[in-house]
Amino acid sequence: MKRLVLSLLLVLPLLASCTKKENEIVIGEYDSLSGSDATFGLSSNKGVRLAFDEINAAGGIKGKKIELKTMDDQGKNEEAAAATTRLITQNKVVAIIGGVASGRSKAAAPIAQAKGVPFVSPASTNPDVTKIGDYVFRICFIDPFQGSVMAKFASENLKIKKVAILRDVKNDYSVGLADAFLTDFKKRGGEIVADVSYQAGDIDFKAQLTQIRSKNPEALYVPGYYTEVGLIAQQARQLGIKAPLMGGDGWDSDKLHEIGKEAINGNYYSNHYTVESTDPAVTEFIKKFKAKYNETPDALAALGYDAAKILAGAIERSADLSGKAIRDELAKTKDFPGVTGKISLNENRDAVKSAVVIQVDGPNRKYITTVTP
Amino acid sequence: MQDFVQHLINGISLGSIYALIALGYTMVYGILKMINFAHSDVYMVGAFGAFYIARAFGIEANPGVGSLAILLISSMLVCSILGLLIERLAYRPLRNAPKLNILITAIGVSLFLEYGGQALFGANPRVFPEVMKDFVIFSFGNVELKSFDVTVLIVSVLAMLGLQYLIYKTKLGKAMRAVSANASVASLLGVNPDKIIAFTFIVGSALAGVGSVLVGMKYPKIDPLMGMMIGMKAFVAAVLGGIGNVRGAVLGALIMGLSEEMVVAYLSSTYRDALAFGILIAILIFKPAGLLGKYSVEKV
Numbered sequence: 001m002k003r004l005v006l007s008l009l010l011v012l013p014l015l016a017s018c019t020k021k022e023n024e025i026v027i028g029e030y031d032s033l034s035g036s037d038a039t040f041g042l043s044s045n046k047g048v049r050l051a052f053d054e055i056n057a058a059g060g061i062k063g064k065k066i067e068l069k070t071m072d073d074q075g076k077n078e079e080a081a082a083a084t085t086r087l088i089t090q091n092k093v094v095a096i097i098g099g100v101a102s103g104r105s106k107a108a109a110p111i112a113q114a115k116g117v118p119f120v121s122p123a124s125t126n127p128d129v130t131k132i133g134d135y136v137f138r139i140c141f142i143d144p145f146q147g148s149v150m151a152k153f154a155s156e157n158l159k160i161k162k163v164a165i166l167r168d169v170k171n172d173y174s175v176g177l178a179d180a181f182l183t184d185f186k187k188r189g190g191e192i193v194a195d196v197s198y199q200a201g202d203i204d205f206k207a208q209l210t211q212i213r214s215k216n217p218e219a220l221y222v223p224g225y226y227t228e229v230g231l232i233a234q235q236a237r238q239l240g241i242k243a244p245l246m247g248g249d250g251w252d253s254d255k256l257h258e259i260g261k262e263a264i265n266g267n268y269y270s271n272h273y274t275v276e277s278t279d280p281a282v283t284e285f286i287k288k289f290k291a292k293y294n295e296t297p298d299a300l301a302a303l304g305y306d307a308a309k310i311l312a313g314a315i316e317r318s319a320d321l322s323g324k325a326i327r328d329e330l331a332k333t334k335d336f337p338g339v340t341g342k343i344s345l346n347e348n349r350d351a352v353k354s355a356v357v358i359q360v361d362g363p364n365r366k367y368i369t370t371v372t373p
Numbered sequence: 374m375q376d377f378v379q380h381l382i383n384g385i386s387l388g389s390i391y392a393l394i395a396l397g398y399t400m401v402y403g404i405l406k407m408i409n410f411a412h413s414d415v416y417m418v419g420a421f422g423a424f425y426i427a428r429a430f431g432i433e434a435n436p437g438v439g440s441l442a443i444l445l446i447s448s449m450l451v452c453s454i455l456g457l458l459i460e461r462l463a464y465r466p467l468r469n470a471p472k473l474n475i476l477i478t479a480i481g482v483s484l485f486l487e488y489g490g491q492a493l494f495g496a497n498p499r500v501f502p503e504v505m506k507d508f509v510i511f512s513f514g515n516v517e518l519k520s521f522d523v524t525v526l527i528v529s530v531l532a533m534l535g536l537q538y539l540i541y542k543t544k545l546g547k548a549m550r551a552v553s554a555n556a557s558v559a560s561l562l563g564v565n566p567d568k569i570i571a572f573t574f575i576v577g578s579a580l581a582g583v584g585s586v587l588v589g590m591k592y593p594k595i596d597p598l599m600g601m602m603i604g605m606k607a608f609v610a611a612v613l614g615g616i617g618n619v620r621g622a623v624l625g626a627l628i629m630g631l632s633e634e635m636v637v638a639y640l641s642s643t644y645r646d647a648l649a650f651g652i653l654i655a656i657l658i659f660k661p662a663g664l665l666g667k668y669s670v671e672k673v
Contacts, residue, residue, distance in 0.1 A: 038496030039497050201602055202642075203603075207383060213376075227594060
């Protein structure tokens with residue numbers, strides 16, 4: 001008897017979570033809300049929530065309200081996979097908005113693919129992510145593109161020839177950007193005078209920078225995350241390196257300036273969007289975001305917002321709520337007027353869009369130029 | 374050559390920070406024969422304590438030696454209280470339990486602080502306030518000696534000298550050494566081991582507090598997981614010097630700091646962490662007691 005009661009107690013909550021409410025569309029999301037790179041996850045999650053709140057306020061999709069189920073992957077690949085399985089089997093979500101990090105998408109997307117649930121990543125830039133299968137989409141550009149954008153910018157706009165690379169070897173993203181930059185910059189006749197590495201979580205970079213200093217580069221390419229980049233910039237200036245630093249969208253956070261202080265000023269990075277844009281889609285988004293969260297949205301928040309809006313649009317257009325129907329509509333996304341630019345998905349389910357180059361100028365970011373693919 | 378001197382300065386500066394944290398491991402080991410894995414997280418809490426105190430008192434606005442002193446003292450206080458609490462609540466109830474239980478508890482406390490810290494302080498990194506202005510004290514060609522490096526070194530050396538004095542020249546130190554040698558005999562002679570052990574935790578944690586402010590000053594990014602790696606490195610340094618031996622901890626930490634710096638400079642930074650743990654394995658194979666550790670040495 002005791003055992004029966006116990007097993008019933010165990011099963012009941014499961015049953016409860018299985019009963020689907022008729023007037024709701026459940027969409028799943030996993031993100032790193034804790035862990036070492038939680039800022040990205042927190043930002044992206046805020047963007048997603050803002051988008052769905054807006055849609056719900058306007059009456060929802062197909063007359064139904066969207067119910068967002070968010071899971072925390074704690075910055076771990078295995079947690080991302082577990083969260084995806086749980087969202088699909090227990091919460092019966094119709095689609096999943098994936099996380100930020102490419103590594104975690106590579107762990108989670110195969111599960112969604114196998115179950116035939118559409119998977120949209122807002123910011124996984126590693127090229128391999130969408131190769132997992134035809135249910136996997138992304139609405140950001142891919143790493144090699146960002147690397148070559150900066151190579152083009154360095155040789156055409158800054159007119160420099162000698163660059164040192166400082167990459168985060170633990171991070172697929174950083175390695176991908178560095179490799180693309182290296183190939184492209186050499187093709188343009190530039191020279192890579194040093195290619196050294198660090199690891200995420202390090203706080204002391206003086207040894208690498210001392211080594212770089214002796215090679216006298218005209219610029220440093222540091223495609224890491226802002227957490228380390230801020231410190232790298234400071235230590236570079238402390239060692240008397242005056243050459244500008246360049247990086248990718250991993251720099252994009254308000255914390256970059258807080259950590260890097262004056263040392264980070266004047267340096268360049270490629271990004272998905274700029275807050276300086278006068279595009280009404282962008283200004284409107286920034287206004288709404290500020291009103292809700294009282295902070296300026298970074299690129300991850302904008303990407304999360306766009307991902308949620310594109311997914312909602314596809315669900316609205318699809319004939320029914322089956323994975324297949326939503327997938328087909330997602331694949332048809334063309335010229336979507338997103339905050340991060342006009343988004344079209346190509347045959348590889350990757351977004352085709354331009355990148356902007358931004359110069360750090362105190363807490364503000366100066367828009368420098370737009371680079372198209 | 375100039376680069377080599379610069380590497381030397383960088384390495385010593387890094388090593389002296391490792392030393393402050395390594396001392397905490399070594400002291401607790403010396404007296405309790407246990408490895409306090411939560412030590413590096415006490416250090417993290419110290420950094421956050423200093424961060425909030427600096428904010429509350431508006432220390433950011435007036436950087437200088439006075440602000441540094443205030444932060445050092447408050448961080449030491451925060452860490453001491455936490456160290457005392459950990460000893461009281463987690464380790465003392467297990468005083469007579471098998472060693473393995475205490476070790477597991479230590480890991481548990483460590484994880485509790487790391488993830489509790491994420492819940493409490495948020496997972497976002499925070500920026501440590503500017504406690505002092507960094508300026509060049511001495512420059513020679515490309516080589517620059519900065520005020521931060523010198524401050525870190527001076528504060529570390531002062532803290533270590535203070536510790537040395539405490540252990541070898543005071544009555545309390547004598548009691549600590551007695552408890553370390555044999556707690557039950559010491560208690561027969563009128564020393565209260567519980568009090569002495571609690572005191573050891575206070576001193577060890579206070580040193581972690583000093584370390585946290587120095588690190589915050591030099592590398593102004595603090596987050597709840599900041600103790601993980603630096604704690605491991607300091608632990609390796611303590612084992613390298615001979616765990617339980619105060620001078621060994623300092624020596625081990627300097628060796629760690631310098632060799633890490635040189636490995637990154639002349640080989641590849643990929644080997645940086647591999648080196649630390651390579652040293653640990655090598656020392657455990659060839660000289661398990663560590664460089665200065667002898668079984669006869671008094672351990673505190």
